[in-house]
Amino acid sequence: MRFTAKLTLLLLLLTAPVVLVGQRGIPSPDSVFGFRPGADYKLATYDQAVDYFKKVAAATKFVKVLEAGKTSQGRTEYFALVSSPDNLSKIDRYREIARRLAHPQGLSESDARQLARDGKAFVHIDGGLHSTEVAGGQHVPQLLYDLVSRANDADVKPILDNVVLMLWPTINPDGQQMVAEWYMQNVGTPYELSGLPRLYQEYVGHDNNRDAYMLNMVESRVLEHTWRQWEPQIIYVHHQSGPFPTRIWLPPFSEPVGTDAPYLISREVNMIGMAIAKGLEERGQVGATHMGTAFDAWYPGYVDYAPNFKNIAAFWTETALFQYATPHEYTISDFPQNMRDLRPQSLYSSPWPPGWWRLRDAVDYMETASLAVLEYAAKYKESLLFDRYKAGRDQIALGAKKAPYAYVIPQQQRDPVAAVELLRRLAFGGVRVSQITSAVTIANDTFPxxxxxxxxxxxxxxxxxxxxDVQKYPDLRQYPGGPPERPYDAAGWSLPLQMGVRVISVAAPLGEEVRGTLKLVGSMPEMKVRPTAYEPAIDNDAAPFDSAPGLGFNSDPGAAAIVPPPGRITGSGPILLLDPAQNNAFRAMNRAWRQYQQGATVQMVGARYAIAGLTENAQNDLVTSLALQAERTASVSVASGSSRTLKKPRIGLFEPWSTSMDAGWTRWTLEQYGFSPVSIRPEDF
Structure with a gap:
């Protein structure tokens, strides 16, 4: 007995230091930041969060930090893979499985079920993109620490064994850096709660979550590029704007929801929302609500909803926010009159009583929500993976039996480049585009x-x-016969109408004659890929004819292969005539003024622009690089009064100090087409 006791004591002495060193080896967020995430009056910047990610990755085999791309301001955007060391050592195989299930062509159900058993669930969680909603970016370091430092705990180990977490400090790095620095420099001053006097994402600010299908912003393309490489089954984006006095809003969404959202994936999102609510109640975190009238899922422009249309359970939550990291005490008199009785409701079963609300409270709610999502993914891993396959297979079957069976986009357009702009965005997002190799007749129209x-x-x-398709917003009324309910966001967005592109919906199945002429643009998705960061800045513009500068959409082979008809010049003479229906005509004029200003002049002649003073080589360069359809002429002869000389415009753009997304989008549009607007501030008047 004494020998056994001594041996046991010796083993404890030998093993205890190893455990303690392992625990101490993972730096806590407060040891790096100098404060606990969520502390009153403290915000960690993006740079601090990335530094913390790298320190944790250096201290453990449970974390691998990867580059995703560059932001508008040139910052490197990172995310971490968090999983067991064994999973991370086999990450290429698990990513291959995720990609194969996302693209189910030729995959039998039995093989898909086997892959679902063999694979791991990929879950994207981030610190948000609306940077003044600060708790998201603060909760991520805490979540990372709690997962890794408790890796062997009974509630964490199944997560790390069955899930590969793609954890992003934020999906708006520039914004987190700017907002945190602004707040920290103003804490304790009369300006503590003042708004950042510039948009927290270049050009678009809060509208960074309205760019999911247009992909105009580089940050949107970084996300889409990464998702198409990894094909996660869940995407969860944190927000802070819960309907007061509730503490966190969760799916199911409000009405209406997207007409084309895959049914199975919509059910998955609803289940996850309820799983989060259950997790919050288990931890005594009251005040969760669902549905309501605020957050519907009609508009596909949200980066945290659009992935549903690609068979990914994507959603957001809205945790309560006062302002920044400043605490606030609420009394019952602050509550709406109809909420003061604190009466439980079917979708608000545990009303939040008034009291203090701190940033740390929001951080704790968010961490519980994130952990609930990870627990759900670990528990239902096989179902998540197989449902990704089944939802994709269902979409393929639907397209074979229900109109529209296809969309036809002729190359001959009012603006040929506009059609290319539309299709390149679809292709970058994973939608496959084909071209016909010989003339065919579809619905009594012949297409070349x-x-x-x-x-x-x-x-x-x-x-x-x-x-x-053209949207038809449902007739939702506040009560029978009453006024209509106000849509939460955009009610219609049909791209053919917005972009002036002729698109024909095909109401009958494509015949064998047509299918025999189809040639895929680009190639089918490869299952084995080497993930790369999206690097937007390259030496030359990869596609100077489109509105995405630098690399643009050309990181995707399918998108890169969609090009407009070559630029063409007819006629002869020193004057170049351009139809303003072509958006690139404005680029051409600005380049003529800027690059050839020693003699280039522009006139409006009838309904066309006439650019004179360019050499033949300069004309050819404009037309070729911008894919313009142009005409040369020796002279312009027009009736009196129908011609006028245009000078390079001086454009002043009003930008209030309170920030304006309208001004930001306007600036972006003007700059893409070569204009240089000057900011006009209130004090300039």
Missing amino acids: AGTWIVPTDQEFAAMAREVL
Whole structure:
């Protein structure tokens, strides 16, 4: 007995230091930041969060930090893979499985079920993109620490064994850095709660969550590029704008929801929302609510909803916010009159009583929500993976039996480049585009070789339907016979109408004659890929004819292969005539003024622009690089009064100090087409 006791004591002495060193080896957030995440009057910047991620990755085999791309301001955007060391050592195989299930062509149900058993659930969680909603970016370091430092705990180990977490400090790095620095420099001053006097994402600010299908912003393209490489089954984006006095809003969404959203994935989102609510109640965190009238899911422009149309359970939550990291005490008199009785409701079963609300409270709620999502993914891992396959397979089957069976986009357009702009965005997001190799007749119209076709018997067809069809917003009333309910966001967005592109919906199945002429633009998705960061800045503009500068959409082979008809000049003479229906005509004029200002002049002649003073080589360069359809002429002869000389415009853009997304979008549009607006501030008047 004494020998056994001594041996046991010796083993404890030998093993205890190892455990303690292992625990001490993971730096806590407060040891790096100098304060606990969520502390009153403290915000960690993006740079601090990245520094913390790297320190944790250096201290453990449970974390691997990867580059996702660059932001508008040139910062490197990172995310971490968090999982067991064994999973991370086999990450290429698990990513291959996720990609194969996302693209189900030729995959039998039995093989898909086996892959679902063999694979791991990929879950994207981030610190948000609306940077004044500060708790998201503060909860992520705490979540990382609690997962890794408790890796062997009974409630954490199943997560790390069954899930690969793609954890992002934020999906708006520039904004987190700017907002945190602004707040910290103003804490304790009369300006503590003042707003940042510039948009917290370049050009668009809060509208960074309205860019999911247009992908105009580089940050949106970084996300889409990463998701198409990894194909996660869940995407969860944190927000802070819960309907007062509730503490956190969760799915199910309000009405209405997207017409084309895959049914199975919508059910998955609803289940996850309820799982989060249950997790909060188990931890005594009251005040969760669902549905309501605020957060509907009609509009596919949200980066945290659009992935549903690609068979990913994507959603957001809205945790309560006062302002920044400043605490606030609420009394019952602050509550709406109809909420003061604190009466439980069917979707608000544990009303929050008035009291103090701190940033740390929001951080704790968010961490519970994130952990509940991870627990759900670990528990239902096989179901999540198989449902990704089944939802894609269902979309393929739907496209074979229900109109529209395809969309036809002719190359001959009012503005040929506009059609290319539309299709390159679809292709970058994973929708496959084909071209016909010889003339065919579809629905009594004959289309020449080169015409683009988007068949709907493909796994991401719901996204194509959602943006190419005309929306019909449902007639929702506040009460029977009463006024209509106000839509939460955009009610219509049909891209053919917005972009002036002729798109024909095909109401009958494509015949064998047509299918025999289809040639895929680009290639089918490869299952084995080497993930790369999206690097927007390159030496030359990869596609100078489109509105995405630098690399633009060309990181995707399918998008890169969609190009407009070559620029063409007819006629002869020193004057170049351009139709303003072509958006690139404005680029051409600005380049003529800027690059050839020693003699280039522009006139409005009738309904066309006439650019004179360019050499033949300069004319050819403009037309070729911008894919313009132009005419040369020796002279312009017009009736008196129908011609006028245009000078390079001086554009002043009013920008209030309170920030304006309208001004930001206007600036972006003008700059993409070569204009240089000057900011006009209130004090300039």
